[in-house]
Amino acid sequence: MIYLNGKFMPIHEAFVPVLDRGFIFGDGVYEVIPVYSRKLFRLNEHLNRLQHSLDGIRLKNPHSSEEWQHLLEQLIDYNDSDDQYIYLHITRGVAKRDHAFPVNVAPTIFIMSNPLLPPATALLSSGVSAITAIDNRWVRCDVKAISLLPNVLLRQLAVDVHAIETILIRDGFLTEGAASNIFVVKDNTLLAPPKSNLMLPGITYDVILELAVTHHIPHEVRQISETETRNADEILLTSSTKEVLPITTLDEKPVGDGKPSIMFNRLYTLYQDFKNTRMRDSS
C-alpha cells in the first residue's frame, strides 16, 4: 500500500496528473527514512531535513511532525516487512505550466514503503568499487530535491563500469557520492567533509560522526582534497539504505591494501550495535 494525497491505496491505483509540477519541473523534495522492527529511525532528524528542503524551495510544510508520524506509522502497518524504507515525496502540486509558483494549489504528497534489506554480506567482506567524476550539480545540494538528473547521470557513470558509486569532486575537493556521503581514512583518522550547500547532510553521516565522538575515534571534519581521497587508507560510503560500506577500489586502483580495513570494521560494528540497541530492543 502507498499513500497519495490523503488516501492509502495499492500502488497500481495511484496516479498523478501530467501537469503535476513534479513531473513538469522536478519541483519538489523528498526524504528516505529507514524503519527497523517497525520503528522509524531518527524520525525527528529526517523531518528536520525535510523542513530544510521545503524551506529551500519555499514550499509550506503540509503537515506537523505529529501528523507526519501518524501517516508514516499507518503506512508501516499496511506493509508486511518489519524492516522497511519509506520514500516520502512532496511536489508543488498540479497547475497550468508556468515556472512561477501557482497560487492556492495543494501540494502533491506521495509516500511509499519497500522492504529494507541490508547490503549483501559479500559486499561487506570484499568491499565495493567506485569511480570519481567532477561534481557538476547545482549549488543547493543541501536540498533533497526530486530533480535528480545530474545525480542520475553521475551515478550511471559508475553503473556503466560495474562500480557501485560515483565520488564527486568539486574544485579539487571531495563533496559526496551521487547518492551517498563519503568519508576518508588517513593514518587512523576518520575525515569527513564539512556540511555545506555543496552536499546533502546525511542522517547516516551524522550517526557515524556521533559514534566517532562517543567511542573516541580520532576524526576531523574538514575539507578533503582530491589527492587525499586518492591516497586514502580507507574510503567509506554511508546512506540510509546502504548503512556503511567499504570502498576498496577507486578508479580501478586499490584503496589502501584493497580490503575492508580497521576503521570500516569498527564503524560497521558500532553502527550495527547502535541500530540493534536503539531499534531492536523491545524493552
Ligand code: PMP
Ligand atoms: N548524499 C546524497 C546525494 C544522497 O542522495 C544521499 C541519500 N541517498 C545521501 C547523501 C545520504 O543521506 P542519508 O544518510 O540521509 O541517507
